[in-house]
Amino acid sequence: MKKKIFSGVQPTGNLHLGNYLGAIKNFVDLNNDIQNECIFCVVDLHAITVSQNPKDLKSNIHETVATFVASGIDPKKSIIFNQSQVSAHSEAAWILSCVARMGWLNRMTQFKEKAGKDKEKASIGLYSYPVLMAADILLYDSTHVPVGDDQKQHLELCRDIAQKFNNDYKIENFFIVPEPLIKKEFSRIMSLKDGLKKMSKSEVSDLSRINLTDDKDQIINKIKKAKTDTLPLPSKIEELDKRPEAKNLIGIYSSLMNNTLQKTIDEFAGKNFSEFKEKLSEIVVNEINPISLKIKELLDDKVFLEKILKDGYEKANEIASKKIKKIHEIVGF
Template sequence: MTDASFTPRVFSGIKPSGGLTLGNYLGAIKRWVDMQDEAMENIYCAVDLHAVTVWQDPHALRQGTREIAAGLLAAGIDPARSILFNQSQVHQHAELAWLFNCVARVGWMNRMTQFKDKAGANAEKASLGLYAYPSLMAADILLYHATHVPVGEDQKQHVELTRDIAAKFNHDYGVDFFPLTEPVIEGPGTRVMNLRDGSKKMSKSGESDMERINMLDDADTIAKKFKKAKTDPEPLPETVEGLAGRPEAKNLVDIYAGLTDQTAEAVIAEFAGAGWGKFKPALADLAVSKLAPISDEMKRLLDDPAEIDRTLGRGAEKARTIAAPILQRTYEIVGFLKS
């Protein structure tokens, strides 16, 4: 392997804790599917090592991992064109993460806002894994010399940390071995908000199931949730600027835009002045047409968990063929002795 020869490559993952939602689909999965048509190698995984930064029921973790795989496959990730696996089957992730724990600085970790958000007032009781997981995320990416990572805006900080770790490793050892990965943040609907409170991100752990669209929801449930989604009394404005201060309205417009690959401006141009009695049924019909087939296919795939496991296993084999020589070269650079 020659240092600084970086194949254009995409890496990203989803944590298998809880079910997939529309936020996962529009914020990540839909773009991953589209990226298969670009001239890059695509590597996607269920990041189950990240899931155990907080305690997970073992049965639920296995089921959640299979659900991630089923969702990606049903949405259009093709194992013949992309590498799909679960993280724990490629032991090199954990090994490189330890090296990066020794490269990253405590001050860098202290700036990670997601740890503060997730640990809150109980930071002293949080796991060390929750604190250090950004270095594992960096290892996930750099283990494959990934040049691009599609992320939501809230994950951009982790890609910046990945770049810092790569730059420090390269500098400390006088090499040009790890790429400075670029975050890919693009398109409408990349941040999907709660259907009952447009100021909060759609979450799989929200209090009410009506707050979110689950990727396993059937057609009737999808339609019902959109028709009952919170709005305000005003009709849709004439311009996008008119959505300012109207979080629920903006969220529904953004979802419509994301599902149709349009801009919010195009959606407003189509529905300017329309009331919610017109827009919400249109959005419900659109969502059902796009999401119900994915839900049906997910359920079909989940009926055969052994085949999902085989698919992930084959993907892990492909991932290891890329990861193993990169980790071995890293060990050589660091100075580890191997007989």
């Protein structure tokens, strides 16, 4: 049986190497596997859980689609669409929010991290967005969802909601309970300036990240200035736990080369960072620079990007509309 795979990316601009290695590169592999049916969603409803400039949001939606295609996702093989265009997502989110329990949402650690100390001023959307994420997934009978460490808890909530709905309405397997697709090797990319912080577009210094729109010279300069320590590269994988910056750079190299961390350590053990950074710059440039050039080319063709979204909407809406109609019947609407 084919795997039905659903995943989404927020259109918040400045997609970076962390987004690519943590998600998009994996999307491309999933797209290329004939055993998979893939749906990739530009989740703009999730994006507005924090304030967005409307003009920037529209631009960022196009940039996200361009990044998908430039990275190698084929819109003829997979569905690429814009979440807000398919009204079933918002409608299903409300119905499922009447199934989800407050206690479940109170345990979501990502809300606590994003809301910070002043959570009373956080939006209700930021608090309840895992329910919308569940709606996204369940509307398409998704069997598998690629998730990183920060989304595992949300997928567990999705599974709980699916099971409770099925039990409450006594309809076995109406909602498919999805399984996680978790990369076993290194995938969490950290800041180039601080190995203890996740690479983020919100960090003030642009030197902390490699943007997918960076050119060759920018990439080389950022890797050259990336924080390291004074020791040679380690010879044992256990040493990385005490050397976060070294672990991050070795992890980036390993992810791009499809190596295990141990294989990379074996290759560079005892060597200095200048030699390693030169090799790392070469493979990052080889991987990212063609994507950067293609993104810029695609952004000049808004008609093409809009056609991808229109075609994707028609396919996604057909699936989601049928599912929401059945949900109406089950609930009693």
